[in-house]
Amino acid sequence: MEDEQIVDLYWHRSETAIAETDTKYGGLCYSIAYHVLSNREDSEESVSDTYLAAWNEIPPKRPLSLPAFLSKIVRYISINRWEAQSAQKRGGGQTILALDELQECVDDRESVEADCESKEMIRSYHQFLGTLSQTERDVFVRRYFFLDPIAEISADFGFSQSKVTSMLHRLRGRLRKHLVKEGYL
Amino acid sequence: MSAAQLLKLIGHTDEKYILSALNTREGARELPKKRSIDRMWLIAAILTITIPITVLAASRYLHLTDYLKSAGMGDTQGVTSLSSNMASEKTFRNELAEYQILEASCDSKTVYLVARVKAVDEGNLVVPQYVTGGESVKTLGIEGITEGTIEEYAQAQNKDLVYVGLSVTPAEGQFDGMSEDIRCDRDGTLYCYLTAKNQTEASDIRLNCVGSARLDGSDEILNVKFETRIQDRSTSEEMVFTTFDSRIPEEIRIFPEKLVVKETELGMYAALTYRVDPNRASKTKFFVLVDENGEELARMPDEGGSFTDNGDGSYTSTFPFQKVDSLEGVKIQFSHHEPYSFGK
Numbered sequence: 001m002e003d004e005q006i007v008d009l010y011w012h013r014s015e016t017a018i019a020e021t022d023t024k025y026g027g028l029c030y031s032i033a034y035h036v037l038s039n040r041e042d043s044e045e046s047v048s049d050t051y052l053a054a055w056n057e058i059p060p061k062r063p064l065s066l067p068a069f070l071s072k073i074v075r076y077i078s079i080n081r082w083e084a085q086s087a088q089k090r091g092g093g094q095t096i097l098a099l100d101e102l103q104e105c106v107d108d109r110e111s112v113e114a115d116c117e118s119k120e121m122i123r124s125y126h127q128f129l130g131t132l133s134q135t136e137r138d139v140f141v142r143r144y145f146f147l148d149p150i151a152e153i154s155a156d157f158g159f160s161q162s163k164v165t166s167m168l169h170r171l172r173g174r175l176r177k178h179l180v181k182e183g184y185l
Numbered sequence: 186m187s188a189a190q191l192l193k194l195i196g197h198t199d200e201k202y203i204l205s206a207l208n209t210r211e212g213a214r215e216l217p218k219k220r221s222i223d224r225m226w227l228i229a230a231i232l233t234i235t236i237p238i239t240v241l242a243a244s245r246y247l248h249l250t251d252y253l254k255s256a257g258m259g260d261t262q263g264v265t266s267l268s269s270n271m272a273s274e275k276t277f278r279n280e281l282a283e284y285q286i287l288e289a290s291c292d293s294k295t296v297y298l299v300a301r302v303k304a305v306d307e308g309n310l311v312v313p314q315y316v317t318g319g320e321s322v323k324t325l326g327i328e329g330i331t332e333g334t335i336e337e338y339a340q341a342q343n344k345d346l347v348y349v350g351l352s353v354t355p356a357e358g359q360f361d362g363m364s365e366d367i368r369c370d371r372d373g374t375l376y377c378y379l380t381a382k383n384q385t386e387a388s389d390i391r392l393n394c395v396g397s398a399r400l401d402g403s404d405e406i407l408n409v410k411f412e413t414r415i416q417d418r419s420t421s422e423e424m425v426f427t428t429f430d431s432r433i434p435e436e437i438r439i440f441p442e443k444l445v446v447k448e449t450e451l452g453m454y455a456a457l458t459y460r461v462d463p464n465r466a467s468k469t470k471f472f473v474l475v476d477e478n479g480e481e482l483a484r485m486p487d488e489g490g491s492f493t494d495n496g497d498g499s500y501t502s503t504f505p506f507q508k509v510d511s512l513e514g515v516k517i518q519f520s521h522h523e524p525y526s527f528g529k
Contacts, residue, residue, distance in 0.1 A: 065200050067203075069200070072197075099188045100188075102192060103188045106187060106190075107186065137202055141202050141205070144192070156209050156210060
């Protein structure tokens with residue numbers, strides 16, 4: 001089924017919207033959740049919560065890209081779930097690794113939550129993404145948005161793992177410089 | 186800024202960049218196999234928090250009991266015994282549409298209402314507010330009308346579209362979620378079948394109704410407010426189960442406290458109260474009841490389960506189902522796990 005038709009099902013409050021979403025994007029949502037949580041049951045719960053969130057958001061929203069919309073939701077839900085669990089030292093998987101890597105970009109001072117997700121900060125982050133080549137941006141988003149393992153990224157781009165690792169290292173350095181220049185660090 | 190905050194910021198990545206990266210993704214590999222999401226649980230959850238609208242493929246007025254039979258209710262005797270025929274009640278109108286409550290039936294957990302909506306002016310065609318004129322006329326489910334859009338159907342009859350809705354809320358207490366089915370008759374009459382979870386305490390329930398209507402092309406919504414009353418004349422019996430299969434805490438990561446099944450003339454309502462393993466991230470846990478053969482007991486039409494945080498560290502998940510002769514041999518099932526026994 002086309003994405004537009006699935007979104008129409010949400011708009012018409014048809015319960016089959018969930019089933020069609022699961023059929024087409026269940027695997028995508030699950031893989032994102034699993035990369036964050038490294039736990040099957042928790043990942044399944046995150047995917048279920050994602051469908052509920054989509055049901056509540058559409059309408060009034062009409063996402064331009066259903067997979068991107070779902071990806072954002074499942075990532076958000078999974079990271080929140082991971083945070084709730086991290087106090088109990090459960091799970092982790094790619095999240096721990098990605099956080100270790102991103103440590104290089106920040107000063108590790110906890111800022112006010114709202115400041116870090118303010119419109120200005122998001123605009124600045126997009127400005128940084130806009131300075132990257134498409135390949136660099138795709139690799140960066142694969143690693144830090146989708147939390148895909150480096151081995152998978154390497155395989156998909158036909159690069160060696162060391163090439164991806166060093167590319168990400170350079171990109172993190174550029175991100176840090178950008179954040180310093182913009183006054184966020 | 187911390188690394189965790191940066192990770193969250195990256196969650197705001199523009200959708201076009203997400204899509205671009207997604208196109209390089211071959212998909213999940215070597216991941217533990219994803220179990221298929223149990224859609225019935227999802228639907229159960231959804232029904233408790235939203236107002237889904239389904240336009241049925243039918244075209245004539247069905248009395249409440251016939252409607253519920255068509256929706257899968259096996260025994261409608263209880264509905265009949267609690268029904269009130271309200272067709273003699275007056276109609277209410279704004280400039281565009283006329284509204285009338287025709288029938289009602291309720292117990293302490295569920296309210297069923299049937300309402301009729303007609304155009305005041307014969308030159309107008311009333312349609313549910315949730316459709317658009319550009320949609321296929323098939324969505325209205327009018328018998329024998331399958332070609333073209335809703336707009337074209339209205340034009341062929343030389344009528345203008347009027348989008349209508351009807352909201353019903355109790356004056357005291359609340360309804361927790363409402364579902365609505367619409368049936369469209371060939372003469373342009375709409376019949377609304379409303380099902381709500383009754384959380385009011387009263388046996389005499391005063392309902393505030395608002396009928397709304399908007400002429401196609403206009404931004405002005407015309408409302409008419411009116412009040413009606415329905416009576417809860419139901420009786421009920423409760424069964425309490427407090428012993429559970431010892432595997433549940435380990436496999437489901439919840440600690441059941443009790444399962445209460447309330448039986449009324451309309452149906453049976455199971456409420457499982459439990460505490461949650463601290464390692465379990467999600468507090469929600471939906472369940473169904475199954476028979477000795479593992480077959481799910483039939484649900485009440487248009488009703489899903491619900492979830493409540495009791496505020497004392499415990500949670501209650503509910504499952505409404507159609508009446509069974511005896512609960513002996515009935516088991517509780519979570520998602521795709523094996524059914525678990527429970528006892529008094």
